[in-house]
Amino acid sequence: MRSKTLLGLSALAVVAAACAPNASQSALEPAGPYAQEPHNLFVFVFWVAAAIFVLVEGMLLVFAIRYRHRKDRTRIPAQVHGNTRLEVAWTILPTLILAGVAVPTVATIWDLAAEPEGDVLEVNVLGHQWWWEFDYPEQGIVTANELHIPTGRPVFLTLCAAGFGYGEEDPSAPGPPAPSDCQPGPPEGLPPAGIGASVVHSFWVPELAGTQDVVPGQTNHLTIQADEPGVYEGQCKEFCGLSHAYMKHVVVAHTPEDFDRWVADQQADAAVPEPGTDAVAGAAIFVNQCTQCHAIEGLQDENGEPVAGNNGGPNLTHLMSRECFRGCTLPLNDGNLRAWLEDPREIEAGSFMPDYGLSPEELDQMVAFLNTLE
Ligand code: CUA
Secondary structure: OHHHHHHHHHHHHHHHHOOOOOOOOOOOOOOOHHHHHHHHHHHHHHHHHHHHHHHHHHHHHHHHHHOOOOOOOOOOOOOOOOOHHHHHHHHHHHHHHHHHHHHHHHHHHHHHHOOOOOOOEEEEEEEEOOEEEEEEOOOOEEEEOEEEEEOOOOEEEEEEEOOOOOOOOOOOOOOOOOOOOOOOOOOOOOOOOOOOOOOOEEEOOOOOOOOEEEOOOOOEEEEEOOOOOEEEEEEOOOOOOOOHHHOEEEEEEEOHHHHHHHHHHHHOOOOOOOOOOHHHHHHHHHHHHOOOOOOOOOOEOOOOOEOOOOOOOOOOOOHHHOOEEOOOOEEOOHHHHHHHHHOHHHHOOOOOOOOOOOOHHHHHHHHHHHHOOO
């Protein structure tokens, strides 16, 4: 019996450890108006529920003690069964309380679902297995794993599940396609261009907003906003396959000036590697092996012709401006990049990127090339 209790307690300790406060992923610490509003509602409903709990449980205790069985008790207490007044009272009271909770709840839902007005930044968010792609249609930027936003400005997200229907624009055109809306399936006459099956994901940055599901064939929206510059961690919240647990991302909020600088940096083409360096050899490998999936703006082949990347994999134009990769769960450094290129599936279960069997020398060249992508 005792060992069972101990076992139960240690299991509880393990479960409770998972709830350890994580300052950067807590919905209880809202960092913007679209997280503050649901938080306010939560606090209101919490206190209403807490008051009812204390009242009901308190009365239960009082009655249980006051009218408990005693040896010398001879008569039973007055019976209230069928008392119309009481029946009406305890039907109407909960109805009023629930209605009182419903009004602010419905108002908040409508409020959060409304498309923001005024100076809004629009970003298309594509859920891939297992990383997020962020397209800025107005700025012509495509990035992965890191969503950069300006502070104090609503960011209206259009969420789609990538896979089918992605890359529907002319694949020979330079530059990545920037879908303005989600596609219900592969465009007519074209095979599914996307890499990775189209599955359900859920976008969640606890400090900035509630969650929004990303459903194949459906266009969903979510508005986020950050009050202060900082890094806010996000997590895919819907099981989406083998590496779902590794599908994280970050939202990096900048001051408006810093954001403009980031946009200008991202809009620039990738640097062309210096002739005669390892990076040039790496670029040649990239042109041969990687452009089926990965795009790099400004990439040229050995004749100086622009190379169009097809997409489906993360856009790598400014890879080195990012802190992380592999669903933002690995710090971006030479060691991790090399290990990834050596065998992606060793690092990410079910990865859609195959092992290209690169030699140690080729791995060095690839890492050298990727390092030029600032
Ligand atoms: Cu994407 Cu879980």
